[in-house]
Amino acid sequence: xxxxxxxxxxxxxxxxxxxxxxxxxxxxxxxxxxxxxxxxxxxxxxxxxxxxxxxxxxxxxxxxxxxxxxxxxxxxxxxxxxxxxxxxxxxxxxxxxxxxxxxxxxxxxxxxxxxxxxxxxxxxxxxxxxxxxxxxxxxxxxxxxxxxxxxxxxxxxxxxxxxxxxxxxxxxxxxxxxxxxxxxxxxxxxxxxxxxxxxxxxxxxxxxxxxxxxxxxxxxxxxxxxxxxxxxxxxxxxxxxxxxxxxxxxxxxxxxxxxxxxxxxxxxxxxxxxxxxxxxxxxxxxxxxxxxxxxxxxxxxxxxxxxxxxxxxxxxxxxxxxxxxxxxxxxxxxxxxxxxxxxxxxxxxxxxxxxxxxxxxxxxxxxxxxxxxxxxxxxxxxxxxxxxxxxxxxxxxxxxxxxxxxxxxxxxxxxxxxxxxxxxxxxxxxxxxxxxxxxxxxxxxxxxxxxxxxxxxxxxxxxxxxxxxxxxxxxxxxxxxxxxxxxxxxxxxxxxxxxxxxxxxxxxxxxxxxxxxxxxxxxxxxxxxxxxxxxxxxxxxxxxxxxxxxxxxxxxxxxxxxxxxxxxxxxxxxxxxxxxxxxxxxxxxxxxxxxxxxxxxxxxxxxxxxxxxxxxxxxxxxxxxxxxxxxx
Amino acid sequence: xxxxxxxxxxxxxxxxxxxxxxxxxxxxxxxxxxxxxxxxxxxxxxxxxxxxxxxxxxxxxxxxxxxxxxxxxxxxxxxxxxxxxxxxxxxxxxxxxxxxxxxxxxxx
Numbered sequence: 001x002x003x004x005x006x007x008x009x010x011x012x013x014x015x016x017x018x019x020x021x022x023x024x025x026x027x028x029x030x031x032x033x034x035x036x037x038x039x040x041x042x043x044x045x046x047x048x049x050x051x052x053x054x055x056x057x058x059x060x061x062x063x064x065x066x067x068x069x070x071x072x073x074x075x076x077x078x079x080x081x082x083x084x085x086x087x088x089x090x091x092x093x094x095x096x097x098x099x100x101x102x103x104x105x106x107x108x109x110x111x112x113x114x115x116x117x118x119x120x121x122x123x124x125x126x127x128x129x130x131x132x133x134x135x136x137x138x139x140x141x142x143x144x145x146x147x148x149x150x151x152x153x154x155x156x157x158x159x160x161x162x163x164x165x166x167x168x169x170x171x172x173x174x175x176x177x178x179x180x181x182x183x184x185x186x187x188x189x190x191x192x193x194x195x196x197x198x199x200x201x202x203x204x205x206x207x208x209x210x211x212x213x214x215x216x217x218x219x220x221x222x223x224x225x226x227x228x229x230x231x232x233x234x235x236x237x238x239x240x241x242x243x244x245x246x247x248x249x250x251x252x253x254x255x256x257x258x259x260x261x262x263x264x265x266x267x268x269x270x271x272x273x274x275x276x277x278x279x280x281x282x283x284x285x286x287x288x289x290x291x292x293x294x295x296x297x298x299x300x301x302x303x304x305x306x307x308x309x310x311x312x313x314x315x316x317x318x319x320x321x322x323x324x325x326x327x328x329x330x331x332x333x334x335x336x337x338x339x340x341x342x343x344x345x346x347x348x349x350x351x352x353x354x355x356x357x358x359x360x361x362x363x364x365x366x367x368x369x370x371x372x373x374x375x376x377x378x379x380x381x382x383x384x385x386x387x388x389x390x391x392x393x394x395x396x397x398x399x400x401x402x403x404x405x406x407x408x409x410x411x412x413x414x415x416x417x418x419x420x421x422x423x424x425x426x427x428x429x430x431x432x433x434x435x436x437x438x439x440x441x442x443x444x445x446x447x448x449x450x451x452x453x454x455x456x457x458x459x460x461x462x463x464x465x466x467x468x469x470x471x472x473x474x475x476x477x478x479x480x481x482x483x484x485x486x487x488x489x490x491x492x493x494x495x496x497x498x499x500x501x502x503x504x505x506x507x508x509x510x511x512x513x514x515x516x517x518x519x520x521x522x523x524x525x526x527x528x529x530x531x532x533x534x535x536x537x538x539x540x541x542x543x544x545x546x547x548x549x550x551x552x553x554x555x556x557x558x559x560x561x562x563x564x565x566x567x568x569x570x571x572x573x574x575x576x577x578x579x580x581x582x583x584x585x586x587x588x589x590x591x592x593x594x595x596x597x598x599x600x601x602x603x604x605x606x607x608x609x610x611x612x613x614x615x616x617x618x619x620x621x622x623x624x625x626x627x628x629x630x631x632x
Numbered sequence: 633x634x635x636x637x638x639x640x641x642x643x644x645x646x647x648x649x650x651x652x653x654x655x656x657x658x659x660x661x662x663x664x665x666x667x668x669x670x671x672x673x674x675x676x677x678x679x680x681x682x683x684x685x686x687x688x689x690x691x692x693x694x695x696x697x698x699x700x701x702x703x704x705x706x707x708x709x710x711x712x713x714x715x716x717x718x719x720x721x722x723x724x725x726x727x728x729x730x731x732x733x734x735x736x737x738x739x740x
Contacts, residue, residue: 607739609669609732613660 001048003056003088004069006139009045009096012038013103014132020125030121035128036107042135043100046093053093065089068141068205087141087205091273094338095138098345099263101469103131105462106258109353112458113254113360123163123252130156134263138270142202143192146271150188150235153264154181160259161251173250180244184234188271191227194220208277225282228275229289236268236322239296243556245319249311253356256311261318261352262345269325269341273334280332290330294419297323299553301423304430306539306549308367310355313434317391318348320427324406327420333409340406343398343473347390350466354384357455357463358438362448367437369445376452379460381439383467388435390470392428393517395510401474407509424513428520436528637689645686653679666720666730670713677709 001008016038020031027034057064070085107127114123133152140146155178162174196202198220199210211221232238237245248260259265272279272289279285297320304316321344328337357380358373359365374381390399403424410417443449454460527534539546551557652675659672681702688698724730 605739607736609735610661610664613669617657617661 001045002052003049003067004086006049006088006092006096007069007086009042009049009100010132010135010139012042012045012132013128013135017125017128017132020121020128024121024125027121030124032107032111032120032124035124036104036111038128039100039103039107039131042131043104046096046100049088049096050093053088053090065205066092070141070203082144082202083142084145085141086139088139091270091334091338092138094342095270096135098266098342099131099134099138102258102262102345102349102466103127103134105349105466106254106353109257109356109459109462110252110254112456113356114252117252119163123160126156126159127255127258130160130259130264134267137267141204143195143204143207144202146204147189147192150231150267150271151185153259153267154178154185154235157181157248157259157264160255161248163252163255164250167250170250173244173247177244177248180241181234184231184241187227187229187234188231191224191231194224194227204274208275211278211281221278222282222285225275225278225285226288228278229272229285229292232268232271233292234268235271236265236326237296237319238268238292238323238326239299240555242296242300242319243552243559246307246312246315246552249309249315253311253352253359256315257349257352257356260315261348265318265322266325266341266345269322269329269337272326272329273337276329276332276334279329286330286332288330289326290416293323293326293328293330294416295323296320297327297420297423299323301426301430303549303552305426305433306546307430310358310365310367310370310434310438311352313367313430314348314351314355317351317427317431320423321348321391324403324420324423327416328406328409331406331409331413331416333406336402336405336409339477340399340402342476343390343402343470346466346473347387347398347470350383350463350470351387351391353459353463353466354380354387357459358384360455360459361452362445364445364448367434369448370438370443371441371445372439372443372449373452374439376449377439377454379454379463383463384435384439386467386470388431389521391431392521393424393513394428394521395514396474398470398472398474400510400514401477404510404513405477407513411509421513421516424516425520425523428517429524432521432524433528436524440529441532637693642686642690645682645690649679649682649686652676652682664731664733666723666732666735667717669732670716670720674709674713677705681705 013035016031016035019034020027024031053067056067066087066089068085068087070083073082073084075081107124110123110127114120117123130153133149133156137146137149137153140149158174158178161177162170164170192202195207195211195216198216199207201207201210210216216224234241245260245265249256251260279289300316300319300323304313304320307313307316321340325337325340325344328334328340355365357377358370361377361380362370362373364370386397390397393400393403407417407420410420527538548554656672656674656676656679659675660669663669663672684698684701684705688695688701692698720730723735727735729735
């Protein structure tokens with residue numbers, strides 16, 4: 001099982017999906033074991049691929065650009081040749097590990113969380129489809145396959161957000177997520193076609209090589225890079241498309257952990273990391289990524305401070321993290337971005353699964369009704385604490401190392417560095433706040449607290465495994481660990497695009513950022529646990545600001561106003577045009593005219609023989625006259 | 633045959649056939665009795681036959697095309713008369729009349 005055989009990996013969950021779709025209701029336990037076996041097998045198969053990759057790396061050194069394998073799909077002679085294939089390089093390896101492992105954890109977790117659900121089998125079928133499409137997405141060697149799978153994961157996201165389809169809010173959220181990401185996806189498709197038009201290939205590596213050789217016109221390259229980034233912004237919930245992600249929390253919590261934290265939403269980061277050479281060819285390309293990422297980070301960190309829904313807070317923290325990854329990409333540090341993606345997948349998925357555990361135990365998800373769960377749910381509480389502190393960036397947890405690499409890469413750009421530092425205490429504050437409000441203090445809803453209990457092992461075991469990874473996965477940045485894992489020269493030597501990027505550990509940056517994080521944590525501790533009146537007073541004093549945040553900067557209302565005022569009104573005019581002009585006049589018009597003519601003409605059929613005879617004679621005479629006149 | 637074609641020009645036959653045909657048309661248009669209409673149709677058919685034979689005799693006396701055509705017309709006319717009379721008979725039996733003005737139900 002080498003790198004070129006990696007196409008087997010997505011086929012396993014895809015096969016599970018087909019079997020579950022067709023025979024799910026007839027299988028014992030509705031086939032959940034089949035989905036789990038498929039994803040577990042996929043996870044196991046990733047290791048031979050990694051081994052093959054590290055062997056190739058040892059052999060070829062840092063020049064090794066990855067291995068491809070593709071088959072012909074269809075050919076239009078002299079015009080178009082489409083190939084489907086896989087490309088395995090360092091970025092793919094990281095994504096493969098993340099996707100298979102988190103999928104496996106979430107599917108095991110769902111055994112407990114989704115038990116008794118009316119559409120249990122369907123849920124596992126869609127999870128399998130999602131795993132298959134996401135794996136195919138990260139393995140794709142060409143833009144076309146990437147786009148197909150890009151849409152497929154969007155479809156799975158839609159289906160799973162709307163899993164509780166009897167809830168209107170879930171249906172609305174699913175629609176919102178689908179339509180919002182679609183806005184970006186259209187850009188992605190156009191960008192891909194523009195690039196194909198100039199290079200004649202869909203293969204990502206070939207497109208990049210052609211663009212670097214100058215085969216793409218500058219304005220076309222600029223347009224397609226911006227359009228591709230639009231797709232990434234939509235998928236990765238960057239401003240101004242971020243509004244769908246908090247609403248997507250209507251879906252079951254395992255879905256939030258898998259799709260809306262660890263895997264699908266980082267597809268945008270993956271895409272930009274994959275095509276970063278294209279961005280760097282365009283003047284202002286990296287700066288655009290940087291600006292959007294930074295702005296989104298700021299926006300989401302402030303909104304996270306005031307949200308009371310436990311899942312929504314984590315959703316905002318996800319947007320926050322995604323923004324940070326884009327900042328890293330924009331500054332030209334894909335290794336740092338991928339490292340953050342790698343560690344973020346574990347601790348963010350874990351945070352969501354903890355939130356799910358809390359919801360499962362209390363059937364509440366508003367922090368104003370929770371509290372004091374620490375003693376009732378020790379495993380959940382402890383893992384949530386680890387996840388929250390990792391998100392905050394407390395030293396020696398996974399999030400710390402990853403965030404620190406990004407900060408170290410930012411030091412050249414002082415303004416961005418300072419702005420990013422500013423978000424650190426905010427991030428620490430809101431994520432610790434939600435921990436405090438959920439697990440510490442007095443229970444605010446006695447009934448919910450009384451019924452709370454620790455979740456079954458199927459849910460706590462994934463939590464603990466993810467927790468262990470959160471504790472240790474950050475250490476891969478050290479060269480020694482990287483070498484031990486088979487990456488010569490540490491992980492930074494491997495995940496590179498142009499030249500090997502050194503992941504350096506800057507003591508002063510680390511100390512400074514840790515200080516800010518500690519400040520944030522202490523602030524949260526003081527405000528929400530020691531002097532609980534502070535948030536109330538602050539909300540009162542800073543009422544306009546508080547209102548602004550609670551209403552999510554009025555962006556949702558703004559979009560709704562645009563939809564109501566512009567989109568729906570335009571749609572109404574178009575619908576009227578369609579009904580009255582296209583349909584009534586264009587389609588029904590000829591039919592009705594023909595009917596009217598037939599009605600009028602039918603009275604010519606008198607049924608009287610002499611009339612017909614006269615008509616025949618007159619006709620023959622007329623024809624004869626015409627014939628004669630033409631001849632003459 | 634030789635003698636006739638020498639003595640009488642073709643135009644005479646054509647005029648005869650045209651007159652006969654016109655009389656047939658007039659009959660078809662003015663008569664209301666189905667039997668008389670049928671007879672008028674026969675006149676028109678005969679006019680056509682005369683035309684055929686005349687052209688055959690004057691333009692291609694060695695070929696039999698026109699004459700064979702005439703024979704065909706006679707045959708078809710015979711069959712037609714048989715069929716048409718049967719229809720007229722049925723109409724008369726059903727309605728007690730052979731007046732075509734009163735048989736006008738095959739319409740909208």
